[in-house]
Amino acid sequence: MYLLIPAAGVGKRMGSNRNKLFLEVHSKSIIAWTLLAAEAASSISWIGIISQPSDWPDFKNIIADLSLTKPVEFIIGGATRQESVYNGLQALPPEAEQVLIHDGARCLATPNLLNACAEAIRHCAGLIAAIPVKDTIKIVDETGIIQSTPDRQHLWAAQTPQGFNVQLLKQCHAEGIRQGWEVTDDAALFERCGIEVRIVPGEETNLKVTTPQDLAIAEFIISHRGG
Numbered sequence: 001m002y003l004l005i006p007a008a009g010v011g012k013r014m015g016s017n018r019n020k021l022f023l024e025v026h027s028k029s030i031i032a033w034t035l036l037a038a039e040a041a042s043s044i045s046w047i048g049i050i051s052q053p054s055d056w057p058d059f060k061n062i063i064a065d066l067s068l069t070k071p072v073e074f075i076i077g078g079a080t081r082q083e084s085v086y087n088g089l090q091a092l093p094p095e096a097e098q099v100l101i102h103d104g105a106r107c108l109a110t111p112n113l114l115n116a117c118a119e120a121i122r123h124c125a126g127l128i129a130a131i132p133v134k135d136t137i138k139i140v141d142e143t144g145i146i147q148s149t150p151d152r153q154h155l156w157a158a159q160t161p162q163g164f165n166v167q168l169l170k171q172c173h174a175e176g177i178r179q180g181w182e183v184t185d186d187a188a189l190f191e192r193c194g195i196e197v198r199i200v201p202g203e204e205t206n207l208k209v210t211t212p213q214d215l216a217i218a219e220f221i222i223s224h225r226g227g
């Protein structure tokens with residue numbers, strides 16, 4: 001399975017002065033943990049890191065230290081995650097029929113989750129890992145007044161990996177450009193094009209390291225993992 005890792009962000013919400021993926025969790029960079037999961041997932045045979053060229057020397061040092069056995073390609077990142085994934089899709093080898101996309105910032109995803117998504121995408125056109133929402137969610141207007149309380153039964157928190165048929169995802173990205181859609185994940189492009197996206201059970205611990213608090217939680221989770 002081909003795996004694209006969007007890794008070209010700046011980490012505004014982390015408040016970091018450089019790509020947050022180089023921040024350390026339990027003595028390894030965030031991106032190192034993500035790459036180790038990809039290396040350990042038997043289904044993954046090719047890795048594309050979508051990132052800014054100014055970060056490539058640091059990524060290359062990290063990869064060399066990890067002694068990865070799988071081929072890793074570098075792909076130039078875009079100004080948004082959507083643009084980065086678009087670039088990644090163009091850089092896939094022509095024989096790639098399905099692809100998994102997994103945020104570099106989701107460094108706690110397990111190899112089992114990557115393998116489960118890789119298996120599931122062989123039987124559908126699009127999928128995402130997701131978990132049921134535990135909180136009661138409120139829809140609030142711009143004045144701070146609650147408008148409604150959606151039924152939690154239908155609310156799921158989106159994660160990555162997200163898996164897709166490559167040709168369909170390329171078409172959905174092209175349609176997104178034509179229509180000027182701005183989305184935060186690839187499933188949203190499928191949804192807007194009217195193509196079904198399935199849920200694969202995600203992992204409670206598969207958080208995206210977005211803020212300094214997430215960094216502390218990730219440290220706790222990794223340091224308490226067995227094995």
Ligand SMILES: Nc1ccn([C@@H]2O[C@H](COP(=O)(O)OP(=O)(O)OP(=O)(O)O)[C@@H](O)[C@H]2O)c(=O)n1
Nearest residue numbers: 006007008009010011012013079080081104105
């Ligand atoms: N132009 C971008 C922006 C984001 N990403 C990647 O998309 C994933 C999810 O994005 P997010 O957590 O929002 O990362 P940042 O954009 O770095 O963070 P922020 O939004 O706080 O600036 C990350 O692995 C990030 O590196 C990317 O490849 N290209």
Ligand SMILES: C[C@](O)(CO)[C@H](O)COP(=O)(O)O
Nearest residue numbers: 103158159160184185208210
């Ligand atoms: C793709 C994603 O990780 C799913 O949870 C997420 O949407 C990325 O961007 P966000 O802007 O942090 O939501």
